[in-house]
Amino acid sequence: MSQTFTVEGMSCGHCEQTVEEALSGVAGVESATADHESSSVTVEGEADASELVAAVE
Structure with missing residues (x-):
């Protein structure tokens, strides 16, 4: 299943990586791709x- 969320405050590739790493630690996540x-x-x-929202907040 695919879920898409709005994440405010990302301004660069490092921000994307930080969000992806946080989400990858949540049980059930196969992949996370931030833009x-x-x-x-x-x-x-x-x-x-x-749980996904909590991981990014």
Whole structure:
């Protein structure tokens, strides 16, 4: 399953990497791809949405 979220405040590739690493630590995440230009992150897997949001906050 794919889920896409808006993540405000990303301004560079390092920000993308930080968000991707935080989400990769959540149970059920197969992959996470952040894009600072669109202020979004797409997560593949069966992770709970509330756990994903908490990992990035």
